[in-house]
Amino acid sequence: MSTDPIWEHPHDNEPEVPLTEDIAPGTANDPDAGSTEEATITIDGHRVETETGSTLLDACEAVETDGDVLALCSYDEHEKIGPRSECRTCMVETEEHGVIPSCSFPARDGMTVRTDTEAASEARDVNLDLLLSNHNLLCTTCGKNGRCELQDVSIENSVVEPRYGVMHDRDELEPIDDSSPFIQIDHNKCILCNRCVEACNDVQVEGVLRMEGSGEDTHIGFQNGMKTMMESTCVSCGHCATVCPTGALLEQGLVDATTLPVPGFTHKNSAEGIVGEEYEHQPTQMTPMKSDLDTQNEPLASEWPATEGDD
Incomplete structure (x- = not known):
């Protein structure tokens, strides 16, 4: 009887693609970035009342801000996809905490927020340029041309060429x-x-x-x-x-x-x-x-009923 380890003799019926046993979540288990209570804050001179669970980005989207606050890592509040402070294009400046990402900072009562300060604007511009410098900018050959959010915000912010170079120079x-x-x-x-x-x-x-x-x-x-x-x-x-x-x-x-x-x-x-x-x-x-999911309950070809013209 062989004493070789079992992993040296894989079973013939073992699936070619191992299935994931445990699904690793995205951010479903992350703590909520929103506030724990209703708040009244001031954004670019506008008084904004926010609901429980709101972030500074939610408050910024409720008014006409002086600065263009982006949020490329946030998709849909109903599906709860993002934000994660990944892209850092939503930076704003507060009197209390300095320059911070608005997408993941809770709207706290009494805060004063500015979107158009030099520090906040420069932070957003730098982070947008960093994203562009690490992105293939051959837009005219891309199937997402005209529907790309990164392209849209670049046009809105009048980006001519990223300050850190472009990817296709590599x-x-x-x-x-x-x-x-x-x-x-x-x-x-x-x-x-x-x-x-x-x-x-x-x-x-x-x-x-x-x-x-x-x-x-x-x-x-x-x-x-x-x-x-x-x-x-x-x-x-x-x-x-x-x-x-x-x-x-x-x-x-x-x-x-x-x-x-x-x-x-x-x-x-x-x-x-x-x-x-x-x-x-x-x-x-x-x-x-x-393929496995869709065919596991289907009959084999040999079991299909014959049709006219079959031999």
Whole structure:
């Protein structure tokens, strides 16, 4: 009888893609960033009354502020996706605490907030430029062109060129994950807002996506440890692509749906590489997880009733 460890002899019926046993949440378990009581605060000279659970960003959105307060990491208050103080484009200045992120700071009674001070404006501009400098700015070859929130705020803030350079000056870009027939991942356009992770884990509760790495190596990854979307446990619901503010996550049908086409260029070749070219997409091809879910109760082809013309 062999004494070899069992892991040296994997079972033949073991699934090729290991399923996630425990779904790691996005921010569902994080403490509420809102206030614990109603408050009256002053924003750019305007008196604002806020409800329990409000943040300074909620208060800013209730009035016409002097400064343009952005919030790219916040998506929908009803779905509770964000904010996480990830993008830091919502900075404001308070008399009590100095420059702070308004999206995750509770609206406390008696606070005085300014959005147009030099310190607050510079903080927002610097953080927006940092996002742009780490983003593939070949907008005319992107399927999200004209629908990109980062593009919108850049235009609104009259950004001509990021002060810290642009990504396509680099020698090498990250390859696109084009393995899935439904959703494409372009890490060169990810701003690490975490919206997709929260949508996947806290809203859809599928437990597919997560943030991996640290520092400049931080990127979207998969909870089952695989390297491509096709190998993940994705069920192709598409919610991650819906909440993505840029072209980092995009439905395959919109990949080359550019509003300003450039002859000779496509979204795929703009990033100088594709991961998953070995997958030959068919219109009905599904990721392994989705395929298992949809076919587990279907009869085998040999059990289908015969139709006229069959031999």
